[in-house]
Amino acid sequence: MRNLLLTIGCMCLFFVAAAQNSREQWVSLFNGRDLKGWKQLNGKAKYEVKDGAIVGTTVSDEPNSFLATEKNYTDFILELEFMVDPSMNSGIQFRSESRADYMNGRVHGYQMEIDPSKRSWSGGIYDEARRLWLYSLEYNEKGKSAFKNNQWNHYRIECLGKTVRTFVNGIPTAHLEDSMLTSGFIALQVHSIGKNDLPGKQIKWRNIRIQSTNLLPKKAEPIFIVNLNPNSLSAEEKAQGVRLLWNGIDTKGWRGAHKDKFPEKGWQIQNGVLSVLPGGGGESTNGGDIVTEEEFSAFELQFEFRITSGANSGVKYFVTENEQSSGSAIGLEYQVLDDEKHPDAKMGVVGNRTMASLYDLIPSLKMDQAKRKPGEWNKGMIRVYPDNRIEHFLNGYKVVEYQRGTPIYYALVARSKYANWKDFGMAPKGHILLQDHGDAVDYRSIKVRSMK
Known part of the structure; x- marks a missing residue:
């Protein structure tokens, strides 16, 4: 019986190997x-x-x-x-x-x-x-x-x-x-x-x-x-906890900053693209900023954006809406800008208002290979880890890396335009914001997952 079982076992292994070879x-x-x-x-x-x-x-x-x-x-x-x-x-x-x-x-x-x-x-x-x-x-x-x-x-x-x-x-x-x-x-x-x-x-x-x-x-x-297929999630992404933060169709999950509904003007949804409409270049003077209804702490945010010539916008995070401002709502900002033509790129300190910078705090690495021309889609990403380490990515390049709450962070805030804002950027959680700066900018494929 033992010999018979060994023979059967060997035959099974042979057929499994043969089946594998036939597939490969x-x-x-x-x-x-x-x-x-x-x-x-x-x-x-x-x-x-x-x-x-x-x-x-x-x-x-x-x-x-x-x-x-x-x-x-x-x-x-x-x-x-x-x-x-x-x-x-x-x-x-x-x-x-x-x-x-x-x-x-x-x-x-x-x-x-x-x-x-x-x-x-x-x-x-x-x-x-x-x-x-x-x-x-x-x-x-x-x-x-x-x-x-x-x-x-x-x-x-x-x-x-x-x-x-x-x-x-x-x-x-x-x-x-x-x-x-x-x-x-x-x-x-x-x-x-x-x-x-x-x-x-x-x-x-x-x-x-x-x-x-x-x-x-x-x-x-x-x-x-x-995933370069616009506004889509693969089965593998879903298994990793990635979800669409904007569904590509309507305003569900978003509202105006400091408002209870989505702006009636200044924004457009068409062909799977969420667009800031041109409004004269003023900060939050047309439709105004929009924010997620949900708040986030440790997260990975992906988004694609496309600027027009001379455009200015931004993606902000840890926005609490506790502060009152005459312009855009207050928060840490991933800068979206035409560095060649918008004057803001020459302001601030050592380029800390250029594309993908932590606005007015930390300049993005000067990587010309990472930039796309106006009219071309860019892939941005912000990673916030549970220990308050934060990274900005632009088209595959890590261009900013810092940690909230460190002495260096507080020193950077102290010399910035946010010096007088109490505990700037230190909220334990906050909304994600897309900025209306009065220039035409497109967004799509906005995704998020928890980093906890």
Whole structure:
């Protein structure tokens, strides 16, 4: 009987393994001998096969170079290994294109970042020659430690419909929900270097394989999700406690600051966008600010915004409405501003009234890569931790970091326009506010979750 049970057990394991193998239909994209099935696009970096690996070598004064698959892929799981010179930058393109009608054939599309620098954004998702950073590793601090310098690293990319997930050495690094593009080639990037830069730096790729049928996503610890589908929540976001703070349809959950109902003028809801209407540039003189009916303490607030040329607005938090003001309601403010054309950007101290700053207190880091032009959507985020640490994010960059209630915080308040407001910004909870500063500004995808 014992031998019979052992035989049955072995047969079960065999059939389970066989079923698993039948589902995981891996296809090799690199035969280990030559570059059959690949084509080079854009720059003239050198690609060759050595010791069973594809080797990419930098060439001075050349644009980004890409070794692309001749075949396009829609839904797939891609795995590969690479080793990169620690002083290089590179990436794996996927769902990417090269068209004559777009920037003269420049490769554009999603890229899983290879970043051996101290920034440690390996595994993030960059939108090459298009929307720039979609998912930086500032959203996922734990993921920063997954990449190993001077070693072979394992990358995994899952593209299933609108969902894109990346893994570095088995650790989840990015989770993106986006429907902009669903098909394209895969490509190995050798980043450009200047004419005075030392050429000859190398990156090697091997064991490149793909699945395009019977796809099974990897079970992994949940991480922060960037959802670029307007006013929507994925099932994974809901499971993490994320909810819409504005439903994209009506004024439910919002009212005018110091009022019991939503303003009758100055605001507009159209096509899933909540807009401040132009009103001459005055502070809270048209429709007035709007606030959430709900109050928040420790929270993570996500929002997308789009400014017009010369516009001014802001997202405030810990607004109590206890203070009376001739202008906007009082609270800590994430500045929303056209830094190039609005005069407020030149006021204050050391730039503490520029885009994404803690208004009149702390300037945002000067990162030109984080800014978008007027008319383009920006992704903002405010994180408030239970210990009163607070962070501002702009398009994937962490641009402000501080802690309420510290001596430094009180010193900053003392030299600001809020010096005479008792306990400014120190309320244990408060409303979230969108500011009417008399300029046309759009908001959408306003989401919140508790950080407790």
